[in-house]
Amino acid sequence: MVGAGAVGGTVAGRLVQAGIDVRVLDTDTDHVRLLSSPGLRLSGVRGVATIPLRASTPEQWLGGTEPAPEALLLAVRSQATEAALRPLLGRLAPQTQVISLQNGINEERIAALVGAERTVGCVVGFGATYLTPGQIEQTSKGGLVIGRLDGSTDAGLEEVCQLFSAAFRTRISPNILGELWSKMLINSMTVLGALAGFLTGELLATDERKRTVLAVLREGIAVARAGGVELVKLEGALEPDVFTRQDSEGVQASFRILDRFGATFEAVKSVTWRDFELGRPTEVDFVTGEIVRRGEAAGVSVPLNATAYRMLKEIERGERSIGVENLAALASLVPAPSSR
Numbered sequence: 001m002v003g004a005g006a007v008g009g010t011v012a013g014r015l016v017q018a019g020i021d022v023r024v025l026d027t028d029t030d031h032v033r034l035l036s037s038p039g040l041r042l043s044g045v046r047g048v049a050t051i052p053l054r055a056s057t058p059e060q061w062l063g064g065t066e067p068a069p070e071a072l073l074l075a076v077r078s079q080a081t082e083a084a085l086r087p088l089l090g091r092l093a094p095q096t097q098v099i100s101l102q103n104g105i106n107e108e109r110i111a112a113l114v115g116a117e118r119t120v121g122c123v124v125g126f127g128a129t130y131l132t133p134g135q136i137e138q139t140s141k142g143g144l145v146i147g148r149l150d151g152s153t154d155a156g157l158e159e160v161c162q163l164f165s166a167a168f169r170t171r172i173s174p175n176i177l178g179e180l181w182s183k184m185l186i187n188s189m190t191v192l193g194a195l196a197g198f199l200t201g202e203l204l205a206t207d208e209r210k211r212t213v214l215a216v217l218r219e220g221i222a223v224a225r226a227g228g229v230e231l232v233k234l235e236g237a238l239e240p241d242v243f244t245r246q247d248s249e250g251v252q253a254s255f256r257i258l259d260r261f262g263a264t265f266e267a268v269k270s271v272t273w274r275d276f277e278l279g280r281p282t283e284v285d286f287v288t289g290e291i292v293r294r295g296e297a298a299g300v301s302v303p304l305n306a307t308a309y310r311m312l313k314e315i316e317r318g319e320r321s322i323g324v325e326n327l328a329a330l331a332s333l334v335p336a337p338s339s340r
Helices: 006-017 029-039 058-062 078-091 107-114 155-165 176-190 207-226 248-264 271-278 288-298 303-316 324-331
Strands: 023-025 040-044 049-051 054-056 071-074 097-100 119-124 127-132 135-140 144-147 170-172
Touching: 006 023, 006 040, 006 049, 006 071, 006 127, 006 135, 023 058, 029 040, 029 049, 029 054, 054 058, 058 078, 071 078, 071 155, 078 107, 097 107, 097 155, 107 119, 107 176, 119 155, 119 176, 144 155, 144 176, 155 170, 176 207, 176 288, 207 248, 207 288, 207 303, 207 324, 271 303, 288 303, 303 324
Parallel strands: 023 054, 040 135, 071 097, 097 119, 144 170
Antiparallel strands: 040 049, 119 144, 127 135
16 A cells, blocks of 8 residues: 555555555555554444554565555545656566556556556545554445446456455546546546535535536536546436526526435545645646546536636735635626526
């Protein structure tokens, strides 16, 4: 497991609880020390447990003599993908599977380093929060969805499914790109809360805000479809065929879906907002920024996503304040509702 933050630490801990031999690599030496002794304190929806992990820094592992892993689970931030993976390539076996547990769509970049036949995409369905070194909270339950970029199934992928199934409900998807895109679109919605300092429920509390969110999602859906991606319907979260309807009934149906999402995730704070508070780099380049880049490449107009991306980067650089005026600026770009 490369990266033992919220997701990586949770997956590593649950796998070890299930009897899987996991070596955890992380660059935070305090975190590594505490993961080793007394162990990861994993709290949350599945109770509280202290789980000793075989943890070390990447440099320590590279200097050791352990055999090549059967699977390398990558849970670092998207911007660190190549920097974290490239130094480890010499310690991998030809058959080592490389699985991305990250936000965004990093599988193509991973495949460029290890080959598509060894790359596994994974959508993480649970929530987790890194509290302090050695302590992680699993905030919601959920399973994993895995798959190859080309939709194929093979023995290596089946083994990855068997590995994860020891600790999580896991299924193989023939359309992992659609799964990954659908999750990224949801993230492109929740990240808007960071513009105004809104929890997800607050973001979706008014019709004007829902109309803005819907316009952002429509742009992302158009970009995905222009790239030949078949998006996945996620009940109560993302229903592309409903969200792209322009008639008044379609808009009201979309609002009801967003209402359910807002009620379910009412108290969820965008990770990007948390990043702003901690003064650390965000992953917005690989969520909203990814939609903007792919939209420009495909000739799809994405003015709301482009504006949101610009404002988020300005906040990250300290050039803009978090405030409701940011959402108001986005709302001014939303096309007038249809009278049909």
